Amino acid sequence: MLARRAVAGAVLVALAAGPTAVCAGQFDYSLYGGIEHSNNVALSTDNPQSANIFIPGANFTYLQQGSTFQANVAGTVEYRHYATSSFDDTTQTELAATGNWTVIPSRLDFTVADYAGVRPVDSLASDSPDNQQQTNVLTLGPVLKLRFGDAMRGQVELHYINSYASKVDDFNSSRGVLAGRLFRDISPTDVVSLNVETQRVTFQNDAAGSNYSRDEGFLRYTSQLAHFDADLTVGYSRLDFDHGGTESKPLLRAAIGWQPTTRSSFGISGAYQFSDAAQDLSTPLSPFVLSSTLEPGPGQTSLGGNTVVGNTVVDSDVYLQRELQASYSYQGTRLSFTVSPMFRKLEYINDHTFDQTGRGGSAALTYRVRPTMDLSLFATAEKLDYNVISRTDKTWRFGAAFQHTLTSHWSWRAAISREKRDSNAAGQSYRENEIFVGVVYRR
Template identity: 35%
Template sequence: MRRTLLSLALVAACTPPAAKAAWRLDYDLGMGYQYSDNINLSQTDPISENVLIPSVNFSLSETGSVLRADIAGGLEYYNYLGGEFANELRTNLDADVDWTIVPERLNWVVSDHLGMEPVNLRAADTPGNMQRTNVFTTGPTLRFNLAPTLRGRTDLRYVDSYAENSRDFDSSRVSAAFRAEWERSTTQQFSAGVEVQDVDFDYDNLAEDYKRRSAFVGYTHRLTDLNLNVIAGYAWLDFTRGHEASAPFVRTSLYWTITPNNRVRVAGAWEYSDAATYLAEGAGGIEEEEPGRVAIGGAMVSPDVYRERRLEASYVHESARLIATASAFTGRFRYESTLSVYTEDRDERGGFLDVGYRARPLLTFGTLLNATRRHYIDSDERDTTKMYGLYVSHDLSRHWNWRADVRRLERESATGTTPTYNENQVFLRLTYRR
């Protein structure tokens, strides 16, 4: 917690004082009530519980010539009225700040990603199986001209990663990258570069320090309604205990606004990665099950490097009557370490659907569906988690809203070694929005 607070203080300290007054602030205050007929997510001994959940959510933004910033976060305090669990605070934050010190020459970047992740990925998301994680990144970006249409760029970054319970995850990272960027046209850019990263873990009992070197080429295509990014290269990893690994990598993303009411995003990766890199991207899950709630992510919080194959896709439709969000993902994770207790070679796939219908301009009825399936390779264990829900949301005025949800959660294990449970929830929330 101390390192988390320090990271948040550094985000504020690295913000230019003159720019703070120009920030736009939005927030909401909420009071929620939740009833669960199986708060401990047990197969054999379910416990009913009532929970009061006051919450605060905020967003700060600035898009000036000197400062570009997007900061959003929230907190929820879970007051377990039956006393089955200790009261707890859940928090999240996604902060990205880009400060222009010298126009077109020198920028300073600060980002911080705070979230809640499981301690044990196989266990149920009970209060005792979650922890706060934080990944803080900062450093300068220097740009310079190599030719009229060819620019150079150097990035220096310091990264600090922290987890409340999985202490072997804690690390400090230093990286340096150089790239040349060729503006072929106003819509197309080619790039090539090299990067070196040194990873030093705070605790070396189960974690292994390593150095990563990579060389890459990239292509970006930007149009009004479409943005395509592709990076391909080769990476070499040198571990302190003598192990080496190397492989090609590809990362790609596509953002397409089909019409003003329809948007698509597709992203994929085939590369070496780790949990800190994943969390630094602000990746906490597929989509929020409910805007404004602090969600529990699905990352394996460990220090180990893994070979990843991942594909994600999402679609958003917004019209006068219908609001729909759909997303799906598939992933393959193969860990390099054969000694770590964290090693969990697995395949994952899942999807999320939220469909809301505006019966009136201020009244919305909707349904939620969410499913994730994991196959653990070593034990051949398979488990599936599903959520079904219905909700109604009503804007009482410009500032006030109430929402009611009814949900059912189910978890099944094909082998019987993973906890299996069913849970029914009722959630009510009253919110004041600025």
């Protein structure tokens, strides 16, 4: 059901462009298929079950930068057939799609965004196939643009947001957002803005929790230089729950990127803000995503394809988020690598069961053995402390992948990985080895 919703969102973005835009846009795709073997598909502590999984799938991207319509779509649709286990076959979809239709030039736009993903049903349980669900967050609405001079402009936005999960009803909600923004150009590369937003959140399930309103006011500064960019936000947020409680906190966000050379780049981002699962699952799609390879990459939860099972707690509660991430990337002629540490602390407002502190990071290295052969190594590590229930999970995943390009359209790929979790919660430690072999056809 949700897979169809996610695909429908991508189709909606594409159809809104009309025949002219489809011809002018850039559409790319790849088809892949292979066999994955797991020696512990259910991620069990003491009863490992082996399984062979047949995985066909497709990746697709669409980029349109027209004067009337702009679209940026990237997605994966994957089917998983469990040949030697008791799990049901599943279709998994990941999608990040944004579209903007200029109704009246320089006056009125209509925007659409859709984000679909795979998330756990119970985030405290291991990520077995029967503990996965599809999520979807759809946003749409008009944007009114105003001009007050050569250097100052305004913007009024009205958006409807619908969040949906295939198994957890508490996540399902409808939201209305009204925002007013005033922009001031202080240089050709620097902009400062004053922003006021109000949001009303209504849950479809009465037992999910209290409906609430969220009001925010903040100043934002952005700078885009040739080798440096910055996005800084400072303000204040207030939550007003229907059951009578209120919460107020400062709002701080920062993202800084620096490219000292053509091969090296640094990035750091942080946040101190109220957030929830719907906001976490609707991260804006970067246009640079479309420049990445369409083939399945290393370091993913599934070696077979591109769908990645995240660890977001899919529920209705709001949390105070403290987050800090950094990254360094090097892109050489033959050697490329990325290192990315992270820190995250979540404090839930109404139910503190999932209060957590996470520390970890990831690293990936790719070496071009020949112009048509790549060898990759990858590793991720995370220590997650649940503060209220006194639980600690330590999870490691590492492995290697080999890819051989046969022609301009065909390639094959093999990968092996090991994942292990040590937990002080009963029945939550496990070990798993995975092997995958498959082929990819790229348009």
